Each structure stands twice: as C-alpha cells, then as structure tokens.
Amino acid sequence: MILTKERYTKTVVPALREKFGYTNIMAVPKIEKVVVNIGMGHSIKDPNFIETAEATLRKITGQKPVKTVAKKSISNFKIRQGQAVGMVVTLRGKRMYDFLDKLINITLPRVRDFRGLSLKAIDGQGNLHIGLREHVSFPEIEADEVDRIHGLQVSVATTASTRDEGLELLRQLGFPFQTS
Numbered sequence: 789m790i791l792t793k794e795r796y797t798k799t800v801v802p803a804l805r806e807k808f809g810y811t812n813i814m815a816v817p818k819i820e821k822v823v824v825n826i827g828m829g830h831s832i833k834d835p836n837f838i839e840t841a842e843a844t845l846r847k848i849t850g851q852k853p854v855k856t857v858a859k860k861s862i863s864n865f866k867i868r869q870g871q872a873v874g875m876v877v878t879l880r881g882k883r884m885y886d887f888l889d890k891l892i893n894i895t896l897p898r899v900r901d902f903r904g905l906s907l908k909a910i911d912g913q914g915n916l917h918i919g920l921r922e923h924v925s926f927p928e929i930e931a932d933e934v935d936r937i938h939g940l941q942v943s944v945a946t947t948a949s950t951r952d953e954g955l956e957l958l959r960q961l962g963f964p965f966q967t968s
Contacts, residue, residue: 792885800960807956817914817948817957822879822887824849825941828872841875841938847928848940849877849887890927891942892962898925904966907955914954916944916963 796818804816826841838855845853853875861869879887896902899920910916921939923929948954959965 792889796961800957803960804953804956808953817946817953819884819888819957819961820880820945820947822884823876823943823945824879824887825874825876825943826853826938827874827941829938833866837936837938838872840936844923844929844938845875845877845940848923848926849879850883851877851879853877888944888961892964894927895920895925896964898927900925904964906966910951910955910958912951914946914948914951914957916946916954916958918942918944 801813801816804810805813810816824845826845828838828841842853842855854877855872856874856876858867858869858871858873861867867873896905900922905916905918909918919939919941922937923940944958946954946957948957955965
C-alpha cells in the first residue's frame with residue numbers, strides 16, 4: 789500500500805466526494821504539511837544531546853532541522869532567552885508523502901504495544917497529533933548506535949474544516965485508528 793499523490797487522487801478523492809457530497813474537487817480536504825518536532829526537555833544543557841537530536845531528525849526526515857529558541861527567560865525552568873529548546877522540521881510535497889508512507893507502514897507497527905492511534909489525537913479542524921516515546925521505531929535509526937532514547941511529536945495538518953472530514957481523510961489514507 790503506497791501513499792502517494794496518485795493514490796490520493798485516484799481512490800481517496802472519489803470516496804470523500806461520495807461520502808460528503810463535494811461538488812467542487814477543490815473542496816475535498818487534503819494533507820497540507822507534516823511537522824516533526826523534538827523538545828529538549830531535561831537535556832537542554834547537554835550539547836551532545838542537541839547534536840544527537842539534530843542528527844536523528846535529519847536521518848528520519850531527510851531534511852535539516854531548525855532549532856527553536858526560547859523567546860524569553862523563565863527562571864523556574866532554567867531557560868534563558870535565545871537558548872535552543874527544541875528542533876522542528878516541516879515537510880511538504882514528495883518528502884511529506886514519503887514520510888507518511890514510512891510512518892503508516894513501517895514505524896507505527898514497530899512501536900511497542902501499539903494498538904492503533906487514539907481518536908483523541910485529532911483536533912477540531914481534522915489535524916492529527918501523534919507523540920512517539922521512542923525514536924528507535926524509525927527504520928533509519930539503529931538501536932546499537934543509540935546512547936539515549938528520546939521522544940518526538942508528529943503533527944499532520946489537513947485542510948479539512950471539521951473533525952469528521954479530517955478523520956475520514958486520514959482513515960482513507962491508511963492511518964490505523966483504534967476501533968473502540
């Protein structure tokens with residue numbers, strides 16, 4: 789099952805048009821972008837972790853991550869203004885579809901105790917937000933070379949206007965949701 793633009797146009801669009809009664813093909817929801825994020829958390833002072841997280845994100849997405857910095861200092865969290873607090877990659881186009889194909893068919897089945905995505909992971913606009921506790925589920929990461937396991941977040945942004953439209957789009961694309 790390959791997730792490509794061709795599959796979207798040939799199977800998903802007709803199914804969504806039939807279910808929701810869209811007259812214009814441009815009204816059918818589609819995936820706009822995928823954002824992959826790593827937060828530094830407790831490892832904010834460790835320069836080795838910052839380099840490791842950057843290399844991990846680069847391997848997983850095939851794109852250079854952008855460091856996100858703190859906008860202001862927060863003394864309780866020991867964060868200073870301008871300090872790197874995370875890394876983010878935004879995927880669009882072919883890289884986005886390749887990443888989603890890998891996420892659905894390879895990574896999610898490799899997640900420990902995976903029983904499907906929760907329906908609570910979809911917000912009111914039909915966007916999907918997934919939190920993965922271990923980055924070693926991705927096929928590019930070799931478990932022997934990992935010194936510290938960290939999590940990451942994946943957000944799939946759609947052009948759907950309601951939660952039901954977004955859920956149906958993601959189901960048609962092959963995302964494995966929990967049945968109950």
